[in-house]
Amino acid sequence: MIQGDTIVAISSVIAPAARILVRSSGGxxxxxxxxxxGCHEVSPRSARALRLEFDGLSFPAWVYVFAAPASYxxxxxxxxxxxGNVWLARRLVDELVRLGARPAEPGEFTARAYFHGRMxxxxxxxxxxxxxxxxxxxxxxxxxxxxxxxxxxxxPVMDGLAETLALVEAGIDFSEEDVTFLSAEEVAARIxxxxxxxxxxxxxxxxxxxxxxxxxFVLAGRPNAGKSTLLNALAGTQxxxxxxxxxxxxxxxSAQVRLRRGMVRVSDAAGLTETPDAADTIAAQMHARxxxxxxxxxxxxxxxxxxxxxxxxxxxxxxxxVVYTKxxxxxxxxxxxxxxxxxxxxxxxxxxxxRIASAVAxxxxxxxxxxxxxxxxxxxxxxxxxxxxxxxxxxxxxxAIAEARAAMRRAREHTEAEILALExxxxxxxxxxxxxxxxxxxxxxxxxxxxxxGK
Ligand code: GDP
Numbered sequence: 001m002i003q004g005d006t007i008v009a010i011s012s013v014i015a016p017a018a019r020i021l022v023r024s025s026g027g028x029x030x031x032x033x034x035x036x037x038g039c040h041e042v043s044p045r046s047a048r049a050l051r052l053e054f055d056g057l058s059f060p061a062w063v064y065v066f067a068a069p070a071s072y073x074x075x076x077x078x079x080x081x082x083x084g085n086v087w088l089a090r091r092l093v094d095e096l097v098r099l100g101a102r103p104a105e106p107g108e109f110t111a112r113a114y115f116h117g118r119m120x121x122x123x124x125x126x127x128x129x130x131x132x133x134x135x136x137x138x139x140x141x142x143x144x145x146x147x148x149x150x151x152x153x154x155x156p157v158m159d160g161l162a163e164t165l166a167l168v169e170a171g172i173d174f175s176e177e178d179v180t181f182l183s184a185e186e187v188a189a190r191i192x193x194x195x196x197x198x199x200x201x202x203x204x205x206x207x208x209x210x211x212x213x214x215x216x217f218v219l220a221g222r223p224n225a226g227k228s229t230l231l232n233a234l235a236g237t238q239x240x241x242x243x244x245x246x247x248x249x250x251x252x253x254s255a256q257v258r259l260r261r262g263m264v265r266v267s268d269a270a271g272l273t274e275t276p277d278a279a280d281t282i283a284a285q286m287h288a289r290x291x292x293x294x295x296x297x298x299x300x301x302x303x304x305x306x307x308x309x310x311x312x313x314x315x316x317x318x319x320x321x322v323v324y325t326k327x328x329x330x331x332x333x334x335x336x337x338x339x340x341x342x343x344x345x346x347x348x349x350x351x352x353x354x355r356i357a358s359a360v361a362x363x364x365x366x367x368x369x370x371x372x373x374x375x376x377x378x379x380x381x382x383x384x385x386x387x388x389x390x391x392x393x394x395x396x397x398x399x400a401i402a403e404a405r406a407a408m409r410r411a412r413e414h415t416e417a418e419i420l421a422l423e424x425x426x427x428x429x430x431x432x433x434x435x436x437x438x439x440x441x442x443x444x445x446x447x448x449x450x451x452x453x454g455k
Pocket of ligand 1: 221224225226227325327328329363364365366
């Protein structure tokens with residue numbers, strides 16, 4: 001990625017909209033604006049309604065002007081908010097290219113922001129993650145990164161390590177002169193403080209890529225427990241649109257379900273609890289598939305017919321939630337729709353296998369308690385509603401933190417100052433990579449290539 005030249009791209013969604021945003025950044029961006037508008041005085045940090053005129057076209061635009069270094073990229077930058085016509089936006093981009101800009105590469109605006117010190121690398125990754133977010137948990141995690149939360153937590157650790165390294169190196173420089181800057185115990189104690197802080201950070205962080213994954217629920221229960229009716233009720237579709245996976249006809253059926261904080265996948269693993277007849281190969285295959293689905297599931301839901309006296313079946317692993325169905329078939333106690341079923345739920349829970357988190361009783365026919373079930377699924381899939389105590393890290397951050405911790409552990413095993421200094425420097429370099437202080441070129445390329453053009 002070459003810096004310094006002027007780049008241009010459509011920076012909003014490329015679709016008919018009320019307004020489309022075309023952004024240009026670099027040394028020539030202000031001059032191009034002057035040419036397009038005939039307006040010779042463009043004051044930075046301003047927004048003006050101007051007419052753009054080129055190639056026989058003339059149309060109004062709100063123009064926002066920024067001057068280096070006070071812009072998103074840290075360079076001179078112009079934003080053209082034009083009427084929402086994609087063809088017009090493309091013509092404007094072409095005209096800006098004719099005036100000396102070049103089309104921006106994916107992520108290049110954010111890359112420039114990073115190179116000009118407007119954000120650290122973790123914040124830039126937060127921008128990419130925000131764009132890619134498909135559920136609320138991902139968005140919250142991405143915003144935290146973008147807001148520099150990781151840097152805020154890493155900096156004190158890095159400052160402490162840098163100071164320790166400086167004192168150890170001073171000890172090497174003055175080794176002839178019988179001055180001790182830090183005793184071996186003091187060095188070990190300082191490293192331990194830093195290591196504990198990193199261990200704490202890793203332990204209290206979630207995986208960003210895990211948030212990107214669509215949580216998968218598998219419904220298991222006896223035949224006729226009401227699994228497929230429940231699946232349809234949750235998905236808001238009829239069986240016809242519930243997509244069957246390839247394979248046998250009575251296979252695992254699944255559907256996407258929209259919950260408050262994002263989409264999840266719910267599968268009906270029919271046949272999971274039936275013991276297949278050894279002679280019936282289709283039933284055996286179905287059973288194997290259902291078992292496989294249950295093992296792969298993030299959450300296993302035991303579905304029990306509340307109106308039936310049959311005991312719940314044994315599952316291949318403990319269920320995360322029990323759903324009692326056919327609440328409408330139970331006699332109502334004291335007018336409360338779910339009192340009887342709750343008692344029944346409690347009774348059955350006492351005999352249910354394994355440790356079970358909780359139970360909800362519903363009726364897919366009347367819709368009773370379906371909202372409570374949705375909330376419960378949302379909580380399981382996306383965690384309790386506590387805004388952002390956890391920091392979400394990507395694999396690159398976690399690897400760097402693990403490398404730093406390994407170097408620190410090695411440092412603690414050595415008393416020779418030179419080796420100690422070497423390991424401390426490695427730990428600092430690894431942490432520096434998280435924020436992009438010391439980052440190989442190819443790594444930068446890989447990070448910014450994941451962006452889309454215009455960002
Ligand atoms: P599956 O074999 O576990 O998938 O069970 P189904 O969803 O096919 O349901 C078995 C039977 O129970 C069907 O006749 C459904 O109409 C009925 N059923 C399912 N859920 C309810 C419910 O909430 N209330 C009532 N009254 N019947 C239900």
